[in-house]
Amino acid sequence: MTIKTKGLLTVLTAYIIAVILGFISLQFSSHFSSTLQILIADIIATFVIYSFSVYYKNSSFYDPYWSVIPPFIAFFWFAKNNYVINTPSLLLMIAVLFWSLRLTYNWMKTWDGLHHEDWRYIDMRNNLGNSFEIIGNLGGIHFFPTFIVFFCCMPMAQDFSQSYNWTIFLGFGLCIIGVVLEIISDKQLHAFRKIHPSGTDIIETGLWSYSRHPNYYGEIMFWWGIFVFGYSFSGLNYLLLAPITMTAMFWYASIPWIEIKILRTRPHYRDYQKRVHILFPEITIFKRLFKV
Numbered sequence: 001m002t003i004k005t006k007g008l009l010t011v012l013t014a015y016i017i018a019v020i021l022g023f024i025s026l027q028f029s030s031h032f033s034s035t036l037q038i039l040i041a042d043i044i045a046t047f048v049i050y051s052f053s054v055y056y057k058n059s060s061f062y063d064p065y066w067s068v069i070p071p072f073i074a075f076f077w078f079a080k081n082n083y084v085i086n087t088p089s090l091l092l093m094i095a096v097l098f099w100s101l102r103l104t105y106n107w108m109k110t111w112d113g114l115h116h117e118d119w120r121y122i123d124m125r126n127n128l129g130n131s132f133e134i135i136g137n138l139g140g141i142h143f144f145p146t147f148i149v150f151f152c153c154m155p156m157a158q159d160f161s162q163s164y165n166w167t168i169f170l171g172f173g174l175c176i177i178g179v180v181l182e183i184i185s186d187k188q189l190h191a192f193r194k195i196h197p198s199g200t201d202i203i204e205t206g207l208w209s210y211s212r213h214p215n216y217y218g219e220i221m222f223w224w225g226i227f228v229f230g231y232s233f234s235g236l237n238y239l240l241l242a243p244i245t246m247t248a249m250f251w252y253a254s255i256p257w258i259e260i261k262i263l264r265t266r267p268h269y270r271d272y273q274k275r276v277h278i279l280f281p282e283i284t285i286f287k288r289l290f291k292v
Helices: 003-028 034-055 065-080 087-110 119-156 167-195 214-234 238-265 269-275 281-289
Strands: none
Touching: 003 034, 003 065, 034 065, 034 119, 065 087, 065 119, 087 167, 087 214, 119 214, 119 238, 167 214, 214 238, 238 269
């Protein structure tokens, strides 16, 4: 058994336990609202993964949580609709499963094993010192994204038997296009890294010639698609804040963190920053067309 296989089996065990305990919690919280029920299950599952992260001293146990848990949340709402199979339920499950399988596979492909921890977590541990375990690990790495993703999953909580408008297909389209953009951009990046293994070069071809982070652009588009799906049933409401929050997290936290790291070793990245928009390819195309 390889080191990577052993690591993946350990992570799989952690998630099986997390899902089982989350499911058990549903039986004891049936007197609560459905939203609170699934939130409690989500919190319990997060605590389980956090426990494994602490035991193995590797916060990357949480990395697949982002893509593994939303399908269970979607299935929870599917069950609450008495497993009704119609256009809305099929579109939602197809979109979420397509997104989840793509993202989880990409993580499995790039994760080397229990000895491999995301560089961002290592940075956070070094910067926070003794405060890392509570503020960084429990709060920043585990529960902050859990709550963000849960909030963004709330538009899934619909009565699928109710009437809906045409925007449900727009939402589905945004989800699928977003995932396809992620697939293409990740494939282009992996191919580039094989040709340029030194890590000092900058990819400026394909989708990366229009957006500095086309994979994140696709991810954000997916969550806007989930919101539009919910909008098709309930109209415009406070859930608009869900995809806005997700967009803000990438814009103000994830992307700047990555770009600071890149600039440490590749100062010529600044020229690329001037020519290509940080996220939106539409802005890059507009500037090129009108010589702005």
